[in-house]
Amino acid sequence: MNFEEFTVELLPGLLRFTVVLTGDRGTAEDLAQEVLIRAHARWSKIGKLDRPDRYVRKMLLNEFLSWRRRSWRLIPSGLGSDIDHRAAPDHAVGYAERDALAAELARLPPRQRAVLALRYYEDLSDAEIADSLGCSPGTVRGYASRALAALRIEMTAQPCQEPAFSKEI
């Protein structure tokens, strides 16, 4: 697959994942630019892979997790502020709840955010997430558990659970 085909077929999906990962359009744009500049330079190798999108997604994850510029200021403001609210009430309760959840997601540590995005947006199994992040499935479950607890999300089931190792006694 050449780079142009990649940008037409696969890039839009990766950009959607990037904004889900970062929670912010501007940051997603910067992250994607940084990664694509490097991917483009190495496309002769990346383009030969079976799934270049997975490779680029991994690049995006690595870049996201390694960015030093993290700040509480990335948290969308205007939510939960302590100022007085004299505006007309917002009747879009559902929208506000999603907004609040997005703001809380932005406060999570980057690895926890990455795990949730891969599990609940990309629908990857814990093993696949572990492979993407370079850690063990148990660590992935730990990140997910802490993140869900912080977001006050009740787990209805164990998604993408790998079969437990059986041990003969």
Place this chain on the structure above:
Amino acid sequence: MRTEDDLRSAYRALERHAPDADMVLRAVYDRPERAFRPLRAPRWRIRRVNLALVAVAAAITAVALVLVTAEGPTGRGGPVSPASLRARLLAAISVAGGDVLYAGRSPDAGGMWIWPGCPHPGQQVRVRVLGLGANGIPGKDAEYIFTMPDRHGAAGGSGNPIDWGLMTVTGTLIVVDHLRRTWGEWERQNITLGLPVNAAGIRSEIAHGQLRVIRHATLRGRRAIELAITLRHSEPANPLRVTTAELWVDATTYLPMRQLLRFSDGKQSLTNYAFLSPTPAHLAKLRPDIPAGYKRTTLLPDQGKRK
């Protein structure tokens, strides 16, 4: 208690804000031979590297950092690439998007305070507009509180590429009329706002324009980079349009400090910017002062004169 479906729903809402592919690819295709790499936290692989090599690398990095700090953003032996500069500027504005943005000639001369500086659709926005007379006495002092609409009009009739255009919003309007010594508060629909600048507009201008470093300068006691932005989307049919824009950005934070717009009729407009962290003191600037003795009125002010 939330459910996992709530999380999926939040992600589906977020994905609608995905960056535009063309915008992202422009940075790729415009990149110079040597692509910019930002400072980044050390990766875990670095730990495997021989300690001696780490020490040498650290020493080299330290020297390089000192040189970069001393010489500024273009002090790497050549001019910084437009793509790199654009990425840094966009990143800086994104990070400061939740700040209170001041825009005007100077706070002493009135102006506009907007919070958050880069509002997203659905966010509550507070805007204060303070107009001072030539004698320094306030004329009208108004605050608008509204929810940022999903869509708003295109660039305003002024031809200014960075304004919000005319927006019709519903929200609260607080006006202090210093001439009549009255004040009032109204819940109104169809408030038409013509706000001259906003950070998202600047961001868009940077993303769509062509950047060129003119020189380094000192502005308000800080080192700044003066940039020329040649706009690609000028409309020849518009009799009053912006032909060029100059932007001064802080050489350390890369946040905009000043913009000079030149119009097709030869006039120009100067605006200073300040990104203020949303502390209680700075948030207080969003609220008009109502002096003691002013009477509350229910008479709706003339919206046409307020801007």
